Structure formats: structure tokens, C-alpha cells
Amino acid sequence: MAITVRRLTQISDLGLSLVAGLEGADRVIDWAHAIELVDPTPWLSGGELVMTTGLKIGTSADEQYNYVSSLVQAGAAALAFDTGTTFARVPDGIRAAGDALGLAILSVPASTPFIAITRAVIDELTADQIRAIQSVVDQQETFARATLRGGIPAVISALGRALSSSLAVIDIDQRILAVHGADAPHAVTLARSVADAARSGASRRRSTSKVIAGDHGYCTIQSISAAQDLHGYLAVNSRGPLAPSDRLLVAHAVSLISIELSKPAKVVDAEHRLRAAVTQALLAFGEHVDVSLLRFFGFEPDAQVAAIILTDVGPLLAAERRTTTLLGADATPYLMTPTESEIVVIVPAEASAEIGTRLHQQVGAQLQRSIGGGLGLPATVFAAARSMKQASVAARAGGLQDKKFVNFAELGTFSLLLGSQSTEELQAMSHSVLGALDDYDNAHSSASGLIATVAAFLEHNGQTEVAAAALGIHRHTMRNRLNKVVELTGRDLDSAHVRAELWIAVTARELLGTLEDRR
Secondary structure, three states: OOOEHHHHHOOOOOOOEEEEOHHHOOOEOOEEEEOOOOOOHHHOOOOEEEEEOOOOOOOOHHHHHHHHHHHHHOOOOEEEEEOOOOOOOOOHHHHHHHHHHOOEEEEEOOOOOHHHHHHHHHHHHHHHHHHHHHHHHHHHHHHHHHHHHHHHHHHHHHHHHHHOOEEEEEEOOOOEEEEEOOOHHHHHHHHHHHHHHHHHOOOOOOOOEEEEEEOOEEEEEEEEEEOOEEEEEEEEEEOOOOOHHHHHHHHHHHHHHHHHHOOOHHHHHHHHHHHHHHHHHHHHHHHHOOHHHHHHOOOOOOOEEEEEEEEOOOOHHHHHHHHHHHHHOOOOOOEEEEOOOEEEEEEEHHHHHHHHHHHHHHHHHHHOOOOEEEEOOOEEHHHHHHHHHHHHHHHHHHHOOOOOEEEHHHOOHHHHHHHHOOHHHHHHHHHHHHHHHHHHHHHOOOOOOHHHHHHHHHHOOOOHHHHHHHHOOOHHHHHHHHHHHHHHHOOOOOOHHHHHHHHHHHHHHHHHHHHHHOO
């Protein structure tokens, strides 16, 4: 945080008071300089706190006005006037000039030496520099993590957020590799113009760094090279010139992008295979997975995650590539593996709904086919398998709704059943209520269908004739079957409690069937 005139007056040990030029109180001080000259301007470069005892300011109001005016023209931040040597108080001419010209005038008590003010300013400036350096270091770590998790699109998004700017990266063939921000198209255009100039011979330098000013602000264009080879260009479109700390961040991002662009295809393939292997191990073995492997992909042991399943994706290789590209556009960590006909993705729980919906829409659009999808409930990272099963059930439910992407949490009874119940518990629940009906159906013709009869009866709110029509049987047959259900279960079907119990059991049976189908 830069030191302003106002902040300097708030340092109680100095005892400074603002006596004129209040509108300049928020100007930033770049340095503190004691000077006793009639015309100090040749020694000023702008932003200084000028300190004087008043020896050369003149005695008349006009002289004092001219002195203050010269400081304003030189870009001084403020004037600190000593009241213990030449003057007992700040002269009225200095005060009036400060108010008229908007230059902050500070009254310095006799007990405060100029060196104390200079030291206070230097301390604040040093602290600012340390904070700026620490911020750069923190951002560099963020960029490194983003690169590991999502490659070039992720580091570009991280850099764009850090600089509040629009960015674009193109390769030497002028293909867009990543963009960020509303003005990214303009950044792409300028980057391509530099690439065209380099290719045509107008610029023979392999390494290019230039700034183009225009209606869209300032565009800093940096070439991306590795091992003497030019790989592309990074364009950063900002409102103003980049500060030194911002240029450091750009340079660091360029280095990371260079590494990514020069990364051998075998390394990329190895990372992809490792991610899939870690995902499969996590789903199969849970807490027995090596924590360091999870951390490599951005997940802490206490992380909350949710599983996303994309179904009916067609050829898996193409679907994997599309999904990987889309996930890489964010700095969000993810794990991913294909199954026989699906793509399973594990992401942080807080972003799972947005990511799942986006993947379902964009992967389907890029593959030019209608795909299904589901999202499981949040779980600890070591319990990701449970979330995956829930996502599978949600995807199946979505398949009955024109392959809509379904969040398991929105399935009502389904969510209640599988939210905390294991497969074994569901089997026990279903058998305790429906076991006798199962035995009867198994021992008789499949046409008897007592389980199907109960399901239809419940589905149609106990309306016997409507349920009979749905099953394609006579109403008397329907009543006979219901009487057999009452006989075998010993339960009164007119009871709301019994109907609820039967509905849960039937629903559990359906979900168990879904899980079996997807194994």
C-alpha cells in the first residue's frame, strides 16, 4: 500500500499536521527530499515530499506563491515546512498558495528532524516493495499450480485475473491456444500482426517484446521461445502500462507456457495415464491411495469432491480429448478416467454443478451428439466412489428425460436412499419388505408380477383402475394381485405408512438394478 500525504500525517511520532492544500492529501509520496534553494525544481523528478526550513522561500506573498507554484509544476507531492528554525509557523503566503494550487502543506514541529520524516517515508516504501515482491512470489506459485492442473489455458486465466487484463496466446501458425477476458479478440489481432511482421522479415529478431498503445489501452506482446526456437506469442491487453511487478508475472507466465509448448508428447501422455490410474485407484481403494499422488493433481486429503459422469459419449478417445481440453481451460483441479462407455470426472465439490453442466453441454456440442450426464453428492475425496455411484444413478434418471444432465441431489427419494446408504443396506431394506413378493414371483409365472403390481399401484397413488390400465390387465386381476400382496406381506395397503415403506423398497430395488447394470 503506497504512502500518501494523509498516511504520513497519521504517524503519531512525527507530529505532522496538514495545514493547507487538503485536496492534495491523497497524493502518493515517492521520496522525501530536504532542499533549501530559491528554485528547487532542477533537483526534482516528481512525487517528492519537499522539506524546507523556509530560508529561500521569500518574504512576500507573491514570492511564496511563486515558490509553491514551482513545486506544483515540478510534480512535487507535498511541502513539509519546518516551524522551529526560520519560522515559528507556516507563513500565510505558503498556506494560501497551497490552498489555491492544491499542494498539500505540512507543518513540521520543531521537535521533528527532517531525517525522521525521510526515514519514515523510506520505511513505508521498503514495506511496499516487500509486499509487492511477496505478492509476485505468491502469484508465481499460483501460476505453477494452475499449469500443473490445466496447462496453458489455466495459467492464462490465472495471469488474466492477477492483472485484471485480457490475454491471448497464439502459436507460430497463429492458432489460438488460450484466451482470457473481454478484449481477448483485440489481443489476438495484435499478436497475429506481430507474428506476420516476424514471418515476413520485417522483424528478424527471434525474441520480441513490444508495447502497442491504442483505443483499447496498452497491449504488451511477448514472444514465447524455448531452446532458441520460437513457439508463439503472448499478448496482454491492459488499461495502462504494466507495472514492474506485473511485467515479472508476465515473464514467469511466458516461462511456464514455453515449458508447456516444448513438452514432449510422451510426457503429456504419461500425465494423462497417471491421472487416469490415480482416479481408478481412488475409486477402487479409497483412503489407501497415496496422498502425494492426490496432491500432485491438486487435491488435499480433507478435500470435498463430487463425481461427474458423462454417458453415451461414443468413441472414448475423442470424448476424453474434448473433456480434457475443456477441463484444462480452468485452474480447477480434476481427476478423470474412462470406463467401458463413460467418462468419470472428479472435481472440487463447490464447483461441481457448474463444471458438470458445462461439460455436458460443450462436450456434447463438440462431439455433435446427444450425451447423458449426472452429478453425485459431495463427499470426502476418499469417498469419491460413493459420489460416482450417485452420479451414475442421476445419469440414468437423466436418460429418461432426453439425456438431461441431472444432479443427484435433485432426485428427491433417490437422493435420500443413496445419500448415506451402502449397497448392502439397500439390499437388506429391499429384501425385508419385498422378499416374500420376490419368492412368489419366482415360483409362479412372470405374468403374476407382484412387484410390478405394487410399483404401478404406488405410482398411480393407489388408483386401482388407472394402475390396471397402465399394466394392461383387468381391474379384477389387479385387485386379486393386491390381495395376494396383502396376504404375503401382512401389510394394509390403505395405510399411508405402509405405502411409503413399499415405495422406498421398490425405489431401492430400482436403484440397485441401476448400479448392477453399470458395474
